[in-house]
Amino acid sequence: MKPSRQSVQVWDPIVRLTHWGVAALVLWDLYEDSGGPLHRNLGYAAACLVLVRIAWGMVGSGAGNFREWLPRGSAVVAYVKAAVAGHPPRYLGHNPLGALMMLVLWILILALAATGWMSRLDMFWGEDWPKDLHGVLAYLLLALVGVHVAAAILMSRLHKENLILSMVTGKKPAAPDQGKGSAGDDKSTGPSGPPVITDSPPASPGRRP
Numbered sequence: 001m002k003p004s005r006q007s008v009q010v011w012d013p014i015v016r017l018t019h020w021g022v023a024a025l026v027l028w029d030l031y032e033d034s035g036g037p038l039h040r041n042l043g044y045a046a047a048c049l050v051l052v053r054i055a056w057g058m059v060g061s062g063a064g065n066f067r068e069w070l071p072r073g074s075a076v077v078a079y080v081k082a083a084v085a086g087h088p089p090r091y092l093g094h095n096p097l098g099a100l101m102m103l104v105l106w107i108l109i110l111a112l113a114a115t116g117w118m119s120r121l122d123m124f125w126g127e128d129w130p131k132d133l134h135g136v137l138a139y140l141l142l143a144l145v146g147v148h149v150a151a152a153i154l155m156s157r158l159h160k161e162n163l164i165l166s167m168v169t170g171k172k173p174a175a176p177d178q179g180k181g182s183a184g185d186d187k188s189t190g191p192s193g194p195p196v197i198t199d200s201p202p203a204s205p206g207r208r209p
């Protein structure tokens with residue numbers, strides 16, 4: 001008989017609310033791209049939510065805190081190697097490559113607010129580059145959001161869990177079904193363990209390898 005997968009609370013309400021708030025505002029802003037007052041307010045609101053989330057990453061506790069998931073170069077390289085070899089480890093928090101993507105998404109949103117603001121300043125009157133840069137950053141963001149959503153679906157399938165639902169409920173399965181040598185293989189720290197990594201090489205509690 002398969003052991004049932006207990007769930008563990010990973011994402012707190014601030015992480016979830018800022019995520020879906022930013023996602024909704026950005027998607028709306030990409031659609032309503034007139035540059036008018038609604039567009040500008042949606043963009044500033046998205047940037048404010050990103051700043052709230054960044055502040056929470058510094059002072060909050062749990063898996064949303066940057067101590068738990070800020071990616072290190074070596075961890076990203078190791079993760080990419082494992083993914084290329086077909087067995088990316090499962091993480092309870094963000095995996096290192098996903099975490100890198102999240103930082104890039106936040107930076108792009110803040111850069112969009114900055115270039116949008118700059119494009120309307122008297123200082124840049126008659127200059128096209130702030131507007132052009134704004135457009136390029138916007139389409140880069142759109143492309144990366146596509147990759148981000150595709151990766152969330154792909155990793156959900158690979159590890160037999162629903163990452164999107166987890167971003168809604170905040171809960172993740174504590175220990176996935178063990179597959180023999182499959183991509184889903186991991187050695188869970190168990191439901192009472194810290195919401196960090198559930199894979200080999202074993203990590204000391206609360207730390208990344």
Ligand code: HEM
Pocket residue numbers: 025026029030033034035036039040041042043044046047109112113114115116117119120131134135136138139141
């Ligand atoms: C999440 C944030 C934002 C996103 C995703 C975004 C996205 C876009 C996109 C897709 C366009 C059309 C670009 C084109 O057709 O080449 C655009 C245009 C524009 N955006 Fe934003 N934007 C954001 C924030 C802002 C902010 C905060 C401001 C200003 C305060 C702003 C001001 C403008 C202006 C003035 C235009 C029109 C540029 C033109 O006349 O060609 N945007 N934006």
Ligand code: HEM
Pocket residue numbers: 015018019022023024026027053064093094095098102103105106145148149152163164165166167
């Ligand atoms: C403009 C749209 C979006 C942006 C800018 C965005 C950005 C982000 C960011 C920054 C995080 C990290 C959350 C945190 O730690 O606070 C994240 C996580 C996540 N996002 Fe999005 N997101 C967007 C849309 C979506 C959509 C449409 C989906 C799914 C349908 C999605 C699924 C997820 C999932 C599953 C996670 C958690 C990944 C994990 O478990 O490591 N996102 N996203």
